[in-house]
Amino acid sequence: MITRKDVLEAADRIAPFVRDTPLFAADPGEGGCELHFKAEFLQHTGSFKPRGSFNRLLTAREAGELDARVGVVCASGGNAGLAASYAAAALGVPAQVFVPATAPPMKVARLRTLGARVHQVGEQYAEAYEAAGRHVAATGAALVHAYDQPAVAAGAGTIALEILRDLPEVTHIAVAVGGGGLFAGIAAVAAAHGVHVVAVEPERAPTLHAALKAGRPIDVDVSGVAADSLGAKRIGAIAFAAAQTATVDSVLVSDDAIIAARRALWDRRRVVVEHGAATALAGVLSGLSGIGPGDKVAVVLCGANTDPGDLVAGLA
Structure with missing residues (x-):
């Protein structure tokens, strides 16, 4: 298990090598809350990794x-x-x-x-x-390791430190979950600040959701539009441990909801993300996360390594 201290140490260590990515506000009332986007798709190589x-x-x-x-x-x-x-x-x-x-x-x-x-x-x-x-x-x-390694998860958790610095009153951080390294790092920081983590997964790759239901990590079948980036068959041990200590809302979304969220980011902002990143936004827009009008929510747009052709096809 990792802690906020591990994440703080990671932040100092990696500062010369990574970008401090921007947090920008959505339109008022969008998503039924005060919504912000953490633009981690601007990180080196196009993702938070x-x-x-x-x-x-x-x-x-x-x-x-x-x-x-x-x-x-x-x-x-x-x-x-x-x-x-x-x-x-x-x-x-x-x-x-x-x-x-x-x-x-x-x-x-x-x-x-x-x-x-x-x-x-x-x-x-x-x-x-x-x-x-x-x-x-x-x-x-x-x-x-792609996700289940303490140093990897702690490094990913530095995103939460930046969110809290830029939006100290944040109440929820929404993040897509595959193997869970990003979730685990963010949860370690969120738990220390009383922030809810909205852990969003595709219905067709529910690693954390299945583990919470079973009381332990288990293998799940993986398919769907986000499988290229959220395609782990089992939640990592570090992420499962993090889910026991943080306040976590586990949300499942359909492929159609993910596609719609990705398309909305393009149509409204000309922001191109991969389906895995749009999964986090789909969890907020679904209305299943318990987020209300008075909440201040940061959605981590975790990557943009995708073919934008299906977004721009047919546009003049």
Whole structure:
């Protein structure tokens, strides 16, 4: 389990390497509350992931566990791999990234552009992760987990520190959940400040929701429009532990609601995000989160590594 202290230490460690992203207000009354958007899609590599990757690699280097000859290994459907590759390049070490064969071609191409050696294995994240584990065992490379690693989650949690600085009266932070690293980091900070976390998942990938219902992490079937970024089959142990200590509202949304939220961001603001990022907004717009008119809500728009063609098709 991670704490607010871990997140504060991460913030100091990664400050020279990541962007402090803006928080901007929605139109008055939008979403039935005072709504704000945390523009984490403006982070390096187009998602929040470099925060955790840099914290993991920098802590490994501090501990003497980062071998510059063998470097870094990550298993990722895309965003975590991009972040690990970017962080590795910034720190001057090689990166090997294992992705499912279903990873979006755009993300795979960008991995290679960042200098990573890409291995496409299996159809789901779990298969890529197993292959990455075998590589770590054989080479001693430093593993950057996509979500279930204390340093990774603590790095992601620095987003909540920025939100609280810019909107001290925030009552809710809405965040999409896949494996749960982002959720866990934000929950660690939120719990210390009495802020509710709205944990939003696709109905077709309900890792945290299923775990809370079962009383333990369990495997779930994964599919749907957001599976490329929210495609973990099981919630991470760190995230499940965080859900026991924070005030969490678990919300499930349909693919149609996710698509509509993504489209609304484009139509109203010309903001392009991936379906995983739109999932967080869909949870607020669904009316299922218990958010009311007097609440001040920050929605984390966590990534924008997507093909915008379906948003702009048919527009003059």
